[in-house]
Amino acid sequence: MAKRHAATIAARAGIAEDTAFGAVTPPIYLTSTYELEAFRQPGPYDYSRSNNPTRDVLGEALAELEGGAKAIVTNTGMSACLLALQLLKPEDTLVFPHDCYGGSYRLFINLAQRKHAFKIQIVNFQDTDWAEQVRLAAPAMIWLETPSNPLLQITDIQAVCQLAAELAAKVVVDNTFLSPVLQQPLALGADIVVHSTTKYINGHSDIIGGALIAKDVAIGDELKWWGNCLGLTGGALDAYLTLRGLRTLSPRIRLQQENTLAVVDFLAAHPLVAKVYYPGLASHPGHAIAKVQQSGFGAMCSFELNAAPEYLYDFFAALKYFTLAQSLGGTESLVCHPATMTHASMDAAAQQRAGIGATLVRLSVGIEDIADLITDLDKALQQVAKRLSV
Template sequence: MSTRRSATVAARAGIAQDPAYGAVTPPMYLTSTYELPAFKQPGKYDYSRSNNPTRDLLGDALCQLEGGAKALVTNTGMSACVLALQVLTPDDTLVIPHDCYGGSYRLFTNLANKKRAFKLVIVNFQQDNWAELISAASPKLIWLETPSNPLLQITDVRAVCDLAKTLQALVLVDNTFLSPALQNPIALGADLVLHSTTKYLNGHSDIVGGALIVKDAALGDELKWWANCLGVTAGAFDSHLTLRGIRTLLPRIKAHQENAALVVDYLQQQPLAGKIYYPGLKDHPGHAIAKAQQHGFGAMISFDLAADAKYLGVFFEALECFTLAQSLGGIESLICHPGTMTHASMDAAAQKTAGIGPTLIRLSVGIEDPRDLLADLEQAFAAVAAAIRADGGNAAAGHDTAPSEVKPAPVQNEQHFRLNPALAAFW
């Protein structure tokens, strides 16, 4: 691991490393193939699916930031998931959290049930008996997501890694929500770290990519072979943009967190904001663990709208600064409804088990002027309050109303949403 601080590693990612002309900013190698030095004399680079200089610079930066031995840069976050699963055989068991990202959940359950690619055990890491459940499963790989998506629940990475050692199991941590600026799972004992580079690492919502950072060099070489074999490696252009994005990672994260703290303070005073899910709150169940294993609390916030689900449309329609969209981690503020968007691939029972209620809203707080963000939320809540008054003032749920007590949106509306061909990929 580099002895330089993270801010320096990120800011100088790829800088002054051009061997040809000494360019300070690294060139982008868009070539698909490379000339061999001579017959039967392959060079370091022969075909860009296998190796590419631009992608290698990004991988080196990620290795330094996460403290790994090798980084595999993939074309999507989901392909990074697929790559990590190559450590498993049909006889092996994968343990996943009950509240993981909907796309990951879809991948795991379908590979296990339809393809018999591995055995799958789903564990609630927030329960007191999580260690007993994992031990009984005898897993080959334990998959963690902390903070979780979308409820921002915290898992004690070091405790899971200590248990994994006794079971001779590998531990993977999805670090997408925090980035290496705020959490370093390998330093906590993890074997693999996964990122959707689409999010905070790139930071500008203009690429789709993933990465898998591996602690052990031999395992890294094995997964590199699989990355080439499966054809999941990232292209030069996306790698170049992600490398550029990483250079501003630390100042971006600082601005994200400052804005998020102000948004949380505002939501705590807003009667129409029900339960707030944010590890920075002292009453959050995982606050102490998050404070111990993270370098900050991040900029992802979820909360329950304390009103009937029929008012969700009013709330979203009124927003101007927060954009209703998939994804997170860009410089712009985004908002989503996990139940019908990011986690729509989970059926109703799985969503209920994960604690995803019908009025749950997830915010990805950007780096705009916070006064504009707070004003945007204020006028959206005001629109909901006005709609409730127009309906006779009896449609609002109480501030402490649990998600299970809120009436779901009309079935036909959700079916209409799911039948939208533009959104078909999410379930």
């Protein structure tokens, strides 16, 4: 069979595959346990922590989308991160970026310092000498997040993977911000891809979930064993809802990207916006690499308010269609303040190193009418202007 396109894989996930009654939409298996055929004759399913048909359909679709050998569907995005880290031993070193997601940063730091699960080295992959920094660390695993959260900095995945091959290190890429529709790290040389399926893959802000896709069958099998052992696997209902969301992944992201381009153009021209962070801008430092390794620039953008931090109260209060909330990737537009929300677990020094300032605002652009979104942002910035003029 010819390789299927991403939109087809997502839209057809589990469709017309029911062998019991010919249901077009796959059934949901809300069962904790399964009957054995006979004594000492277990079937493919015995307990849903280990295997569940609904979860398997989702995993198979995600593996095909990412071009991987095996996917493990987890109960949260952080569980997916934790699962990947089971490949490390106490004497191993994990290299991770200075500007990664705050929850990932907290996990890495505390597992290393409080549990001595592995050693760590933080690297700024935007530095010209990043490769030398990585070589000196002699890592067993390199963790990448590109575009980064929340400044959307771009890391050259292929270049890192080439170096990792020399060092016999595994590369894990958090692909949450783009989804497999816009970026496929395994094809660029990565060993494992991590997702918070809560975000774009589900796309409706009604489940918490994660996934981990391995390029190699043996690594996938080991991670599946750990997922079952630690109880990190996701539930059937969450898998069912994620499958439902997955089917519209391509058209959702297409519209969200169109809206984001318009939002970015508006923000870039506004006097109360000091700086816009978006890889689609030609002025973005990672624009050229993003054009090569991505098939789109995504629907996330950030900007610096050109006013003192106290004016953020007025800005957020005036918004109607950008909801102030954690998370991203849903059909609804969201706005957040990384310093006090998504990256609050970073101390002040770590935030400063990552470039997360007090006036940084992050937008997750949804599928609302773009005229309403622009008007919403314009009115909020007008409110700040009014306060400034008093």
